[in-house]
Every structure is written in structure tokens, then in C-alpha cells.
Amino acid sequence: MKPVSAEKVRVSDTFWTPYMELVRKVIVPYQWEVMNDRVEGVAKSHAVANVRIAAGLEEGEFYGFRFQDSDLAKWLEAAAWCLATERDPGLESLADGLIEDLGRAQWPDGYLNTYFTLKEKGKRWTCERDSHELYVAGHLIEAAVAYRRATGKTRFLDIMRANADHIDSIFGPQEGKLHGYPGHQVTEMALVGLYGETGEKRYLDLARYFIDERGRKPAFFELEAAARGQPDDKGYFRERMAEYNQTHLPVREQKKATGHAVRAVYMYSAMADLAALDGDAKLAEACRELWKDVTRRQMFVTGGIGQDESWEGFSEDYDLPNASTYNETCASIGLVFWAARMARLERKGDYFDVAERALHNGVLSGISLDGRKYFYVNLLESLPSVVAGTRDMNYASTTRKGWFPCACCPPNLARLIASIGGYIYSSSPGGRGSPPNVSVQLYIASEASLDIAGAALRIALRGDYPRSGRIGISVSPDRPACFSLRLRIPGWCAGFRLSLNGGDLNLAPVEGYVSILREWASGDSVDLELPMPVRRVAANPAVTADAGKVAIARGPVIYCLEEVDNGPNLADIVLAAEPRFSERFEEGLLGGVVAVYADAFRRGNGGAGPREAGEGGIQDRASELAAWGDDLYRDYEPFNTPLRIKAVPYYAWDNRGENEMLVWIRQG
């Protein structure tokens, strides 16, 4: 399976195109201003200045984290995908200028990292466990590949090939090289991508080496510490450090997702890449085990992952605390990367079910509708008064922020949204008894061109997903061609209707896809309807945090309650046993969304007596609490106040002022 890359897909979608426009017109320009420290009231970046200082173009001192350059890398990648969508000479010249500066900041031997150029000059390659040197390189390589594909220009790719060659001269199995691997993974998948773009097998070999070497004993990070003369330096998480950075076991023996979630899913992505490219069955099996652990035991209903704040990472199976979770935006983005790669490894609808779950919920929740504010941490339940006093509000904030001291998430969102077209289609020439095939993985209105079964195919997808599940697909090969068109039937969909050129097709999905195998001719059209009733979702009984609660869902979209619609104290709201759902597309609401209404009641406790419902059903919390006075506990004397609640898509919460929010609602 090979995805149809973003630059070959033209997206014209009611849902995604506005986001892509936002990236191009607002987010990329805004983030450029932030990284130039020209935006007031947000965390200082200094990322551009670091490069210009390292390039000798400015005086000054390095500022920021050791991985500050990676923000620029992700921004450049976002810019690249924007340029692939639409030419923009101003943006291209900004990007070209930055690329030139990066070239000037590069050492003659190919090394490129402003922190270790300016701040700790003599210390390169001495503490990869913490240094993020390979991490920064990885993101820059990914950006360079994207920039080459988007613009056809090679300068950036040349810079990063020289950098990759330098890394190849430092790391590897050969004597005299460091027998190591990245402290923060991403380099591995970047090198696979660089191999894909250049055909240079050395890069693939190095990626494979990094993956294979990881977890071997004696551990590289311990040898490195000894070489620094710090044999007792075990790192920030001490005895948990190896789990934190996934070096506790060889990757093929890892069955349970552990440690820092972004590191983990970036690594699993490379593992899936290599399993597919090498036909490595053992690596594929490890990927499947880890996939099961992450998505079946440690994933929120929003596609959020990494529930443990202490190390921004995984926890125990079924430990999914809604109010105290971490769910870094980057982790959900990484889950999409991984899912897409798992789908290349084997065709199972589940992979893009998860990708879609993350995209429509836990990824997009990371960004405000105006593109200028971001969540780093994605709570599923927010009570601002408590969160403010109990969490690190630099990251676990209850309202989005303009930037972060560690600003990994905002440009990561930008590059993913800008390249969303690359996740829609994939194709395979078939073989070994399997016909050539084209798969539709996400229902994003778009048009793509690809070669299949000897024909040049134009495939176009129409619809207004996820507002509705009515999808039209036109299939136009330049000459009749026999191949299978495979359409993902989402796991949330209880029944679907499929027709070909107006005639019903009665096909059963296999592994999440229906396959229409025939000789296709120009003008063929397929209609697919995925009914989208409002659903209530329950969690596995082992998830105690969700016991007695349901989440409201419609299609791939998970809903939430916000205080602005339902009044404060959302935890008091109980969904009726038969909640008579209604839905309404509201043009003016949150950029145009389907709002969901349902019967519910507020259950008061403790003899406070029934109260009047306020305007629009909003309770007056002050009077409710006043009735309790100073009492913390009272005998139980319940009373119910009926209420028609309004739920909105989770990804769009916190766009109407800071307020309470709740995904899992008590079910009466």
C-alpha cells in the first residue's frame, strides 16, 4: 500500500478546507511572527533568532530548549504543504530565506543544531539521551523532504542530506561509531522518508539500525553517561528512565506502551514503516501488540493518548482519568502518523478508524477556531477552578494559549492539517492473487490523480462529511481498467448503503473495507451513505473513570457539554434513560456544526430542595451552592430538575470563553 501524497491531492472539503485555509492564511503567518518574537503576551520563542545568530547574521545568545530548532522545522514543513496547495511567493521567499540561514548555520561537516553551536559548543553527541540532536535533525529532514515535494527545490534537501550523512558517520554498527539511537525518536521515520525521497539505501539502513539497536544491553545511554564521566547520571526519571524513552526492551519485545507518548508513537511509526518495507514479520507483530495496547487499553474516546502528566506519557491499561489526563496534542498527532503507517502494513479499517477518531477529536481540539490559540494538554473534563490550582498551567491550561515555552504542538498541528490530503487515498498494484486496488481511507472531498492497473485514474470524492455521511465518488480512468475500489466502512457505522452508477450494491465489509472489484470506466460513480444517528458510547467496564457514564457521538465526532450552553456544575447533569436526541446544523455555532440536544436532568442532592430553572435551562449555581451553605456532606435527599442539554463537538470546545467542559456524562 502506498499513500497518495498530499501534493497530488486537491482538497475541496467543507470541513477541512477551512482549516487548511486557516493554516495558510493565519496559522503559518502567526507562528512566523511568534517565532520572531513579534507577538505580545505569549511565551518567548527566539527560534528564528537562534538560527540567525548561529549563521553569524546577528549577535546574541541562544534562548530556549535544546530542541528549539524543531519548531522551525515543523513550521517549514507546514509552509511546504501550504505551497503545495497554492503558490504563495511571499511565503516561499520567507521559507527560502530561513533555509538559507539554516545552511549558513550548518557546520562544514554537516552538523546542524543551534543549541550545540551556540550554547554547548563542545558537547555535541555526548548526551543524546537528553540533547534532542537527532530529534531536531529528524524534524528538519521531514521538512526538507516535504519542501522538495512541494516546491521541487533541492536546497533544503541538500542541506539535510549532508546532515543525515554526518549522522550516518557518527552512528552505526561499525567500530568507531556510536552504537546508539535517538533520545527522542522521530529521526527514524524521517530517515525512512528521506530514503523514500532520495532512494538512498544508507538512510533506510540507518533508520533500521536505530530501531534494532534500541533496548540492547549494555544500554547506550548508560555508556554515554560513563563516557561523560557521569556514570551515576540516570536521567530525570531515574529508574523509570528506560521506560520513559522506550529503551527498556528491544523494540520487538515491547508489548505494552510505556513512557513518553510522543517518543513512543513516533517510534512505533518507524517500526511500522520498516515492518512494511522489510517484510519483517516480527516487527509487524510488535506493532500490532503495541497498537492493541494503545488503542484498546490506553486511548481516550477522543483519540487522546498519554494520560500520565508526570512523564507526558502512558500509564496503566484502562487508567483513563478524564480530569487529570495529559493527552498531549502531539501524541494524538503521532497516533495519526502511526495509524497511517499501520494501514500501509496491512489493510484493516481499524487503523483509519483510529486516525479519524484522533483527527476529528483529540487532534483538532488542540487548536482554536481562529488558529491563534492552542491546547498542549487535552482534558476530557475541565473544571477551571480545580485545574488551575492543581496542574502545571503552562501546559495543562483550561483555555488555549497563544504559545508555550515548549512549543512542539502548534507547528505540529499546522503541518498535519496542511498535509491532510495525503491521508485520503492509497493504492497498491496488487500481486500474489490480489488485484490492483485503490483505497479511500478518509471521506474528505477532494480529487486525486494516480496510476493504477495501467490506467491514469482521476478519482474525486464529494460530500459534506462529517455533517452528513452521504459520499459520492467518481472514478475516471483514462481507459477501462480492472481494479478494486476499497472504501472504509467506519467502525462507528452500524449500517451503510452503497450503490454503483445508481444501482444498489450489496457487499459486506471485510476488515473494515468494502471492495468493488470490476472493470472501471470513465464516468463511473459510487454513492456511499454512512448513517449518522446520534449515539451513546460506553467504555469497557475496566475503565472505572467512565463507569455509569456515556459519551455522545455522531459519526466520527465526539461531543461534549460546555458550561456556556448548559450552565455550571456539569457533573450534576444526568442523561435521561431515553434521551430523545435531536440534532441541528447551526451555521453560526462554532464555525458551523451539528449541535445535539437531549433530555437530561440535574440531580440535586442533600435536601437543598428543588430550584427554579433559569433562562434557557441554566441553573443558578450560586443559589444551589448557597442552599448548601458551609455543608460539605449531607444526608442524601435527591431532587431532579429537567433540562434539555446541548452538546457540541469536543474539538470545538473553549471557543466561547473559558468554561467548564465534560465529555463523559452521567447516564441515568
Added chain:
Amino acid sequence: MKPVSAEKVRVSDTFWTPYMELVRKVIVPYQWEVMNDRVEGVAKSHAVANVRIAAGLEEGEFYGFRFQDSDLAKWLEAAAWCLATERDPGLESLADGLIEDLGRAQWPDGYLNTYFTLKEKGKRWTCERDSHELYVAGHLIEAAVAYRRATGKTRFLDIMRANADHIDSIFGPQEGKLHGYPGHQVTEMALVGLYGETGEKRYLDLARYFIDERGRKPAFFELEAAARGQPDDKGYFRERMAEYNQTHLPVREQKKATGHAVRAVYMYSAMADLAALDGDAKLAEACRELWKDVTRRQMFVTGGIGQDESWEGFSEDYDLPNASTYNETCASIGLVFWAARMARLERKGDYFDVAERALHNGVLSGISLDGRKYFYVNLLESLPSVVAGTRDMNYASTTRKGWFPCACCPPNLARLIASIGGYIYSSSPGGRGSPPNVSVQLYIASEASLDIAGAALRIALRGDYPRSGRIGISVSPDRPACFSLRLRIPGWCAGFRLSLNGGDLNLAPVEGYVSILREWASGDSVDLELPMPVRRVAANPAVTADAGKVAIARGPVIYCLEEVDNGPNLADIVLAAEPRFSERFEEGLLGGVVAVYADAFRRGNGGAGPREAGEGGIQDRASELAAWGDDLYRDYEPFNTPLRIKAVPYYAWDNRGENEMLVWIRQG
């Protein structure tokens, strides 16, 4: 108000006497063995050896925390109260021997601390923020006072007076002294107690100085750091350090409980002492504000306090997370100390309502029924599989442990239980229009002698509280005397019956007490009945963690569900709307407790279909989970399986093997 001290009260109670016997016969001997490192499989103590090494009696090195001596202090206090109850020459000789060794370990100038004698000799009084020097002194002073009262012997008190005199020479407002206060409070209340025992006003003045100085700027701990040449050393919690140790504000300006809970309540105890002794209205008002914040906004239904694991302390108001709380046993013990002192400051039933809540629930939960195992952290919801992977199991364990590296709680429990008799009665000579009075604060069967209104009074209390609320009180002054007998009517009690010499009395409680003012004569008897129906308790609507849930209570006892009685997956259990409670005293259960039974159901979700109820209503969780397979989320398809649940007193949980436990039950 003056309490009748423990050595003047003879307890003969069905509930408490077995605990006191346990302390005398099992706990004190067991802890002595542990502190001599003669118990296998528990954390090393070395506390006795430290003293013997410091005394020059043994060779060796100090081991343990800087406050290791405080374990011995609390053990000596427990031993003292045991000796007050019953002579025990063996125990007394052990204690005398240890006291002699402490005397030998004392410096000629009165300084006494084995850590700073053996390990950091030159560093005494250089980092009180962390050193616990005053803390250790405080616990030893409290023990010495108790030992004097219990045995009449003065040797220990002499040692600790010399130590207190030394401290008085180091700290104080005078030039040349350190203008400081304890890094871990307790010294303040200890000095008040030393003043009470010796009448030496200097000790009271020093206690007051410590309280008044706290929170002044520039902060002592910063000056101390500068004097050490470490001006940047802000301590473990850095910018939160001042809140951690309650030095962020002068104590009279502190309105919200913050930081380390044990430090806090020990300080509040001394504040209440001083407010009463000095008639300090401003200090009394601060005590009331803090009392309200702790008991009305930050206290679990069990009397557990200190919900934030990160600093073993307070959090935000109404943030009461049942599964992730900390609730150190010592903090609930300290809450009892504070409550008793607040009750001296002003007669409000609320103070002993809280003390009783803590004693019967969050304090006694700290100890196993066999006296040999302890909880440091007291969860209100325990799912061992998750807790084991997400908490520091040295302390937040899901089953009690034999000892801890930091072993503050076990001997603290021992000294409180051994002195429980001191919390039952108090008296006041009256004045300013108020008659002399005797108060009964806790309904523990016992006999006490005290002087009131010119008579020698023998007061005796009978009953089997909390098994029932039927209490008999005989009042026998040696000559007729006019005073008021005040009986606490617990806040949980919705109606009570009171009679005097067989005739009904119709009195309304004022501030939680009914007062019988009359001329009492020998042979008078009062009968009080506090009905104890099973109740359901709800939490204030602001406590989102308890939304939709109730706790089962009977009298002062909070109940819980255990897996051993109700099967696994307790979070699935929903109490019926009308649960038809029944109760039964079960002699063989947990040392003899009233078990509570109720109608409930297990609600399954997600179309797993109804299952057979297993033996005794216990569900087969394996088959329930098997029905879900690998699914983490499914559409909601509820089904109910009826169940008669069994609840047991919370304090007695985890005495039948490690298992799931739950206090707050879903209410249908």
C-alpha cells in the same frame, strides 16, 4: 474548657478497649522490635541503634531520615499512655532504658538529635527548613510530658526541659538569636504542653514566638539559606515552598489551608492552643477560617485530609479525588489534635463531630485489626491494578504494610489510641454568667474523676457505641453540686432521646450540645439515645468527584464496599433508588461489626448481554470482560443484574486480603 487528661480516665469500651489492648499488647512491642530491626521483611528503621550509637554505647553509622528520632518519641509517648492505663514493669523498664540512652546522647548544652550528632555534626541549626531538628524536639517533649503524667517520673522531662532551654537559647526575638521557627511544625504545640506541665512561661512565650514569627518577611528560611552560602536554595518545592511549609503569610492572615497537611494541622493546633490561652481573638478567627476551609472544603467523608500526593498536602477547595488522594494517616491524627483544641477554644459540637469522623474512619483505617500493618495513604477507592502502576507504592499502597522508610504514621496511631481517654470529657469552672460545666465529647464507655463546682465528681459512661447509640451516664458528685452537664449531639443524628433519672427531658441542642443545668446529686443518671439508621450521604455539589454517588453511613461510621463481599469491578455497582437497607451485627466479621446490606444492581454496558450472577451474587468479571473482547468503546446498551450488596466499616477494610474497595457508590 480543660480536657480531662487520659491518665485520669479509665476506658472500658467495647470499641476502644480492644484497640487500646492491641496497642499495649501487640503494637508497642511490635514497633519496638521494628525499631530495633528485628522484624523481617519490613523497611529498615535503625531508630534505637541511632540513639545507642549517639550515646556512645554502640559502634555504627546513623541510618534513616533526619527525623528518625521522632519515631522513638511517638513510641515513648504511646508507651507512657499504656503505662497510665496499666502498670507494666517490663515496658516501663524498656522505656526507662531508652530514656537513659537519650540522656546519654544529649549534648552538654541540651541539644539532642542523633542525625546531627552522628551524620552532619557541624550543621545543627543551619537548615531548619529541612532539618526537622525542632520537629524531633517537639515530639520528644510531648513524649516527656506524657511520660511524666503517666509514671510520675521526671528524668525524661528533665532531659527535654534542658533541650527546650537550649532551643530557647537559640531561637527568639532577642538579638543574637535565630529569628526563626520550625521547618516542620509540632514544636509549638509541644511547648504549650510543656508549659502546661511545668508552668514555665518561657516555653509558652517561645511557642507564641514561633507562631507569630512565621510568615514574616524577609523569610527566615531565605536568610538561613543565604547564611549557608546557598541564597538560591529555595527548597524542594521551589516557588511553592513557602506554601508547602505555611510560611507564605503571617498565620493570622492565612485563610486557606495549603501545603503539607501534617505540618499545617500541627500548626493550627498550636494556634488554637494559643488563641485560647491568650484570648487572642484574631488568632481564634484565623483558626475558624482555616477550620472552615479544611473541614468544609477539603475533607473527605472519612475525615481524611491532604489530597495532593505531590506534597502530601492540601489542594484546591472541593478537589476531593477518591482514587488518587493521599490522606496521610498522620494528617487525620493531626486533625483530631486540632479539633480537640478548637473545642477548648469554643464549645461547638462540630469540632468533636469532625474528631469523631476522623477517629472512626480515616484514623483507624491506618491500622490493621491485628495491629501489625499500617496505611500511610488512605484511599477512598482502591483498584489495585491501577494504583500499583501509577502511585508510589512505598506509601500509596493498596494493602497495609508492616513499616515504612518514613515511619511517622504507625507510632502516631499508637500514641493517639493509647491516649483516647483524654478526648472524652472536659470541664470548665464557668464564670461571666456561665455556670460550671462538664462536657461529654465522645461516647466512649469510661469513668473519670474531676473536680467541679466545689465537688469531687465521678462520671461514668456506659454503652456499646458505635454499635448502638444507647448511652447511659451516671453522675456522682461527692456532695450536691450545681453545674451543667453538656452532651454532644452528633451532627449526623437526626433526632435523639434524653432522659434524666428515668424522666424524659425535652431539650434542644445549642451549638451541637444539650446542656442539663441542675443541682446534681450522687446516683443521678442520664440516658441518651442517638438513633443510628443507615444513611446515605451526599457531597456538596461542588465536589465533582462524588457527583451521582453516595456514601453509606451509620452513626459516625462510614462504610465501604469490598471486592471480597461484592465481587470485582465495584465501579459497576449502582445502589437502588430505594435500597431497602438492613443491618446485622456480625460477631465474626472484622472483629465484630455491624454489616449493612442494600439493594443494588450491576449495570453492564455496551451490548455484552446479561450474564449469570455467580455464587453469592458475585459476578464473574473475567467473563464480563471477555464479552467485551478487545473493545475499548462500544455503543451504549445497558443491562442490569440485581445484587444485594454488603458494606463494611471503612476503617476495617483490607483485613481480608488485598482487594478492590470503594466508599462512594453510584446512586441509581
